[in-house]
Amino acid sequence: MNAQAGIDVREISYAQAIREAMDIALAEDDRVILMGEDIGVYGGAFQVTGDLVDKYGTDRVMDTPISELGGAGVAVGAALTGLRPIFEFQFSDFATLAMEQIVNQAAKVRYMLGGAVSVPVVMRFPAGSGTGAAAQHSQSLEAWLGHVPGLKVVQPATPEDAKGLLLAALDDPDPVMIFEHKLLYKMKGQVPSGRYTTPIGKAAVRREGSHLTIVATAIMVHKALEAAKALEDEGIEAEVIDLRTIRPLDRDTVLASVRKTGKLLCVYEAVKTLGIGAEVSAMVAESDAFDFLDAPIVRLGGAESPIPYNPELEKAVVPQVPDIIEAARGLAEGRV
Amino acid sequence: MPDSTVAADRNVPYAIRAYAPERLIDALRKMYLIRRFEEGAEDSYTRGLIHGTMHLSIGQEASAVGACMALTDDDKITSTHRGHGHCVAKGADLGKMFAEFFGKETGYCRGRGGSMHIADVEKGNLGANGIVGGGIPIAVGAALSAKRLGTGAVTVCFFGDGANNEGAFHEALNMASIWKLPVIFVCENNRYGMSTSTERSTAVKSIADRAAAYSMPGERVDGNDFSAVTEAVDAAVARARNGEGPSLIENVTYRWRGHSKSDRNRYRTKEEIAQWQERDPIARMAAMLKEHGITDDEGIAALEKDVEQAVEEAIAFAKDSPVPRIEDATRDVHTPKVAA
Ligand SMILES: Cc1ncc(C[n+]2csc(CCOP(=O)(O)OP(=O)(O)O)c2C)c(N)n1
Ligand SMILES: [Mg+2]
Numbered sequence: 001m002n003a004q005a006g007i008d009v010r011e012i013s014y015a016q017a018i019r020e021a022m023d024i025a026l027a028e029d030d031r032v033i034l035m036g037e038d039i040g041v042y043g044g045a046f047q048v049t050g051d052l053v054d055k056y057g058t059d060r061v062m063d064t065p066i067s068e069l070g071g072a073g074v075a076v077g078a079a080l081t082g083l084r085p086i087f088e089f090q091f092s093d094f095a096t097l098a099m100e101q102i103v104n105q106a107a108k109v110r111y112m113l114g115g116a117v118s119v120p121v122v123m124r125f126p127a128g129s130g131t132g133a134a135a136q137h138s139q140s141l142e143a144w145l146g147h148v149p150g151l152k153v154v155q156p157a158t159p160e161d162a163k164g165l166l167l168a169a170l171d172d173p174d175p176v177m178i179f180e181h182k183l184l185y186k187m188k189g190q191v192p193s194g195r196y197t198t199p200i201g202k203a204a205v206r207r208e209g210s211h212l213t214i215v216a217t218a219i220m221v222h223k224a225l226e227a228a229k230a231l232e233d234e235g236i237e238a239e240v241i242d243l244r245t246i247r248p249l250d251r252d253t254v255l256a257s258v259r260k261t262g263k264l265l266c267v268y269e270a271v272k273t274l275g276i277g278a279e280v281s282a283m284v285a286e287s288d289a290f291d292f293l294d295a296p297i298v299r300l301g302g303a304e305s306p307i308p309y310n311p312e313l314e315k316a317v318v319p320q321v322p323d324i325i326e327a328a329r330g331l332a333e334g335r336v
Numbered sequence: 337m338p339d340s341t342v343a344a345d346r347n348v349p350y351a352i353r354a355y356a357p358e359r360l361i362d363a364l365r366k367m368y369l370i371r372r373f374e375e376g377a378e379d380s381y382t383r384g385l386i387h388g389t390m391h392l393s394i395g396q397e398a399s400a401v402g403a404c405m406a407l408t409d410d411d412k413i414t415s416t417h418r419g420h421g422h423c424v425a426k427g428a429d430l431g432k433m434f435a436e437f438f439g440k441e442t443g444y445c446r447g448r449g450g451s452m453h454i455a456d457v458e459k460g461n462l463g464a465n466g467i468v469g470g471g472i473p474i475a476v477g478a479a480l481s482a483k484r485l486g487t488g489a490v491t492v493c494f495f496g497d498g499a500n501n502e503g504a505f506h507e508a509l510n511m512a513s514i515w516k517l518p519v520i521f522v523c524e525n526n527r528y529g530m531s532t533s534t535e536r537s538t539a540v541k542s543i544a545d546r547a548a549a550y551s552m553p554g555e556r557v558d559g560n561d562f563s564a565v566t567e568a569v570d571a572a573v574a575r576a577r578n579g580e581g582p583s584l585i586e587n588v589t590y591r592w593r594g595h596s597k598s599d600r601n602r603y604r605t606k607e608e609i610a611q612w613q614e615r616d617p618i619a620r621m622a623a624m625l626k627e628h629g630i631t632d633d634e635g636i637a638a639l640e641k642d643v644e645q646a647v648e649e650a651i652a653f654a655k656d657s658p659v660p661r662i663e664d665a666t667r668d669v670h671t672p673k674v675a676a
Contacts, residue, residue, distance in 0.1 A: 132388025136466030
């Protein structure tokens with residue numbers, strides 16, 4: 001953390017932390033505008049923008065029509081020409097309607113123009129399952145965007161990082177995509193007041209341990225920590241790394257941990273195949289850390305299916321704490 | 337299909353002229369069913385029996401039922417996140433709908449879809465949709481099939497006012513028009529897409545005006561007037577069946593409840609809601625049928641009682657139904673190979 005003014009630390013929710021970051025940005029910089037569906041008087045589908053419209057007015061907290069492709073494109077155009085838009089997708093699933101502007105335009109304009117311009121746009125994506133919203137409102141699509149050069153993709157897991165990464169995203173001259181797990185919005189944590197940034201591209205070691213490394217993203221960080229706590233009683237010390245950014249990946253932190261523990265477990269909610277765990281595993285396998293591995297790498301990810309509606313099925317298709325405990329125990333005890 | 341095309345007394349509403357009394361009573365029954373079904377769903381939700389969220393169409397029943405009057409089970413509809421009414425109007429089984437809400441194996445989607453994804457393929461309902469505007473191009477595809485395969489079927493495509501600002505709406509209407517497809521676009525303009533009014537979201541005053549851009553007829557009707565809805569949609573269905581191509585109909589209506597379960601209703605007033613409740617489409621339909629001697633107070637009381645019981649039975653069926661097996665969570669991702 002780059003604390004500049006943040007001396008006063010309070011407990012606030014993840015959603016409040018994001019709102020606070022936007023509030024700071026709106027107050028500091030006239031070029032910052034918020035755009036999205038129902039982010040004004042409604043306060044956003046997840047009440048993240050809340051009452052900001054009362055403070056900054058509808059010219060700066062803009063409700064868009066239900067037009068994701070157009071809306072994202074307007075944000076890209078505005079970013080290209082002097083504004084600093086923060087575009088909220090109502091659900092990350094709707095990024096699929098705006099892929100053209102994100103993937104073909106935002107990510108590539110600077111490159112295609114030989115570096116003549118930048119696109120300092122920030123996009124926010126409420127993601128993940130667990131709310132009973134079924135297959136079209138519960139996906140974790142961050143790896144889709146993580147595949148695109150030109151974008152930066154972050155997944156804050158704590159209120160502190162949610163605020164710090166948003167402010168860092170705004171300071172970044174290029175497009176930054178922020179995936180926010182919906183179940184984290186109400187989670188509370190210690191957050192410094194005032195402006196600070198959390199570096200993009202830097203993972204955080206949330207818990208030190210010597211027996212295995214668990215690399216997790218977003219809500220899985222909390223599940224991994226819970227699992228690590230339970231494993232403590234069995235004498236298994238898991239190191240838990242919160243990846244925080246999936247593009248660019250923090251190679252150093254992950255490799256250093258694997259060299260130390262010799263075992264790697266990747267945990268993420270998105271569909272396992274071709275997900276972030278595959279990339280982290282390959283990164284280790286392609287490096288000198290490979291020589292330190294004492295066991296095959298293990299990945300826990302979402303099942304090969306859309307997210308079902310029924311609450312028991314919904315839980316069954318994404319990794320849960322007992323799954324992590326079991327996988328970690330197996331790895332630590334050399335049963336893999 | 338209308339039962340009669342005889343041009344009788346012009347002062348008699350279209351629906352009364354066009355449909356036999358039994359059909360009209362059945363239509364009123366369906367409107368009550370939708371209302372009671374949704375009240376029952378709301379109640380179950382409040383009691384924690386339903387997971388997730390739901391979008392109620394209470395106040396919009398005339399649009400759903402009126403637009404399906406001229407359809408047979410071979411005709412298709414595409415529906416929306418606010419789709420319970422469309423589903424019932426197309427003839428769905430209430431028990432299977434409740435079972436889906438409760439996440440049960442006996443539900444329309446075997447508990448995999450929930451309220452937002454209910455479909456009833458046998459009755460021609462290709463499904464609700466979680467994506468605003470998602471069903472519009474699909475309806476055009478269904479109409480393309482009907483035309484190429486010569487089935488004679490038409491497709492009614494339901495969508496909201498908010499959906500008319502999605503690119504999919506514009507692309508789909510254009511294709512339906514250039515290929516003269518048998519599809520009827522029914523926009524249920526309930527004045528808001530979530531919190532955003534049409535005044536704030538849409539550049540034209542009337543969504544029906546957008547039809548002109550795609551060279552098709554566009555008509556705006558009182559969507560709480562059952563007869564007005566059937567009159568406009570039946571004419572569009574006839575055009576479609578005649579190979580004359582698509583139409584756009586805008587049913588102006590209102591949702592009494594919040595957008596979904598998380599709505600604080602901060603974008604509209606209590607007075608506005610009360611005003612629209614005065615224009616209750618069910619009360620108006622009942623009054624029309626009474627005025628024309630098709631039913632009476634006693635008949636309506638019996639209908640309401642019958643509907644009440646149907647909803648209770650549906651809830652009981654859903655409660656007693658088995659839940660899906662966890663091992664089957666990833667079933668149905670792919671179609672199983674059948675031996676040749
Ligand atoms: C592509 C997409 N964008 C946004 C949403 C979130 N959302 C669901 S319903 C809705 C409002 C839709 O308004 P309208 O089309 O008028 O239908 P109504 O809810 O009024 O029936 C919104 C914004 C969504 N489901 N899909
Ligand atoms: Mg609407």
